[in-house]
Amino acid sequence: MADYDLAIIGGGLNGVSLARDAAGRGLRVILIEQGDLGGAASSATSRLVHGDLAALERRSFLRVRNALAERDVWLSIAPHVVRPTRFAVPAHANERPQWQLRAGLWLYDRLASHNRLPAATTLDVTHHPVGDALKRPIGTAFEYSDCVVDDSRLVVLTALDAAERGAAIRTGARCVRADRDRIWRLAIIDRGHRRIVTSRALANATGAWSVSTAETVLRQPAPRVTARQVSQIVVPRLFDADAVYVFQNSDGRLIFAQPYERDFTLIGTVAHGFKGDPAVVAMPAADVAYLCKAATRYFRSDIQPADVVRTVSGANMMLLRGTDGERLETVMSLDAGRAKAPLLTMCGGDVTTARRRAEQAVSGLAKFYPMSPRWTAKAPLPGGDFAWERFEDLIDDARERWRFLSEAEARRLTGAYGTRLAEILGDANSRADLGAAFGPQLTEAEVRYLMTREWARFPEDVLWRRTKLGLTLPAAERDALAAFMATATGDRGILLAREGDGDSPARAVELQSIGG
Known part of the structure; x- marks a missing residue:
């Protein structure tokens, strides 16, 4: 008999979400993380739990609706680390017309199935605190509701819940080899000691290390993925308003500026392809300058690279599918066959839909061993048992x-x-x-x-x-x-x-x- 029902390699948000879901369904779970929980891309997100306005513009209505439903779930089960906030979109004369912004936000509100947050409104920013930090002649902004999240805290609390439901969480432990037969046999270096554990199924949730883990540790075919780097900058506080600004940049991207730890402002994101060691993801000077210029286009303050206190960058993977190399955000696949222990691969995706991704992935294992029903949408994370x-x-x-x-x-x-x-x-x-x-x-x-x-x-x-x-x-x-x-x-x-x-x-x- 195997030691565990599911072994998970990788302690980012995907990995800990799998551990929480599976442990709560009665499975014996071990999670193996070579560094710290949330030590890579999961601590370098946009810190937004939202329906994604950019997806709405691409007419991905079902995706937006599902994300808004998940936003409400997070607000219910993690109200300490996921907080509702008003988002302000200043109307710029050279960007999307005001009627388009107004109509888009009206639809955004309607796509939320149980929206308990305030509806979108139009602001005259010449007489509103939101306008104090903005350049003139910007006189109108559109305000709507979404949420912000402390991403790294969310990872740790999810792992804590998994542990309290019986999962073994091993940080500072590295899986150096995994042999696949009817069960998985894993060789782990844990605090300098080598040990062997066995598991009925294995999940590769190593994010930017997914390919190298598949090739060198699992010795299985690697997923067709490409790496993407996401970066943000931290500058001294630029505004007093308790809101997140959404700026339309001249290249069509949306740039967010949000309050960060009281005395700072977080500005992002900029994303592009990445090559190199995912353990050392540095933000190029060109990306710093890009975000400074995008924010200066709206704020009265002249933001220069010298004003940047910190940069935050992380790399993750996106799936390549088809001959044209179409990019999708989430990798999620289950490989299982006769006399082969199941292998689950999951990486990429945003914070908002992480719980649902894990729920779907663990449900895919139900054909191999019995488990209790889905449960994570109703159970609060540790410390989150309040409205x-x-x-x-x-x-x-x-x-x-x-x-x-x-x-x-x-x-x-x-x-x-x-x-x-x-x-x-x-x-x-x-x-x-x-x-x-x-x-x-x-x-x-x-x-x-x-x-x-x-x-x-x-x-x-x-x-x-x-x-x-x-x-x-x-x-x-x-x-x-x-x-x-x-x-x-x-x-x-x-x-x-x-x-x-x-x-x-x-x-x-x-x-x-x-x-x-």
Whole structure:
């Protein structure tokens, strides 16, 4: 008998979504990730959970409708990390006519089956806060509702839910060989130790590593895919409005500018083909200049590459199908035959539809062994067991219970942990009760929780994926964090794997300093 029913290689959003779905259906699951959860493209998304206006323009109405339905699911099961936001589309004289924008957003609202979010409206931005940061003579904007998400937190919470339902999550573990017969036999290097595990089915969810994994580890035919790089820039805060701007660029693309960690603005995305090592995905200077120019076309501020604080880039795969090389966003295939253990391949796709993709993929395995019905659309992620309309109430409750929290601290912590915040703060009556401090917000209590419950191994796991506090944490505090984590685990190698080391074992997204 095999050790597991499903082994998953890859701990990005696709991999952890498969693990959560399968574990909740009663399957024995193991997930193997060589670095950190969400360490690659899953932490470099557009951070949007939406129906995709660009798809609406291509008349992909069913796709938009399905995505909007998934948006509502995420808002229901993860209301702490998926937040409703108003999106503003300034009307530019040289771009799409106003009647087209108005009609498109009217249809967008109608395609949402159970839309509890405010409908699209027309704004006179000369007398509205949305217009304060915009150039004149822009006088009109169209506002609609969608959601933003903390993508890397979503990955970790999905993995946490999978683990609580019985899945084994192994980070810092690498599958070096997989032999296929009636079952899969996997050789894994886990924390320097070699072990063998067996599984009735295997999922290749390694993202940009899908081809190399298929060829060198699985020794199976590789999917016909092409790599695509997606990049964004982070600049100091450009506007005070609590909204996401959607800019129509002169080449027809839509550029998003959204609030990012209170003091910054995230601008993106730009995408193109990618060749090279997916563990080191650097943003070209031309892409930085492109996004700066696109944003400057609308904002009063003159945004230059020297203003860029960070760049965020990731690479993923898209499927090539047919002789014309048609590109599709998602790779999802199931290979199984007589006397051959099933092989599931899944990579690509956006954040919005990740849960549904995993649900469909796991359902495809039902012919091989029994499992319980689909369930993930109704079950909240850890900390998400509250109505999204009560998010502000939770912040007030946190400040009432832990009076030493500032409004900014309470908002960050509630947005990350939801109703599970008490597992970190406990009965603390003062900041001193939370142990050592690493900068103004990060405490020993939170770091210990992230290490013991959420698989954080290196400082960058804490500073860039579990939180985004690396944007403002001074170098001395980062060193103190590294020393604390090394002492807590007895692993002095952590001191050598701080943020900025390009060969860090957990590093897969290039977070590159531009402006010093």
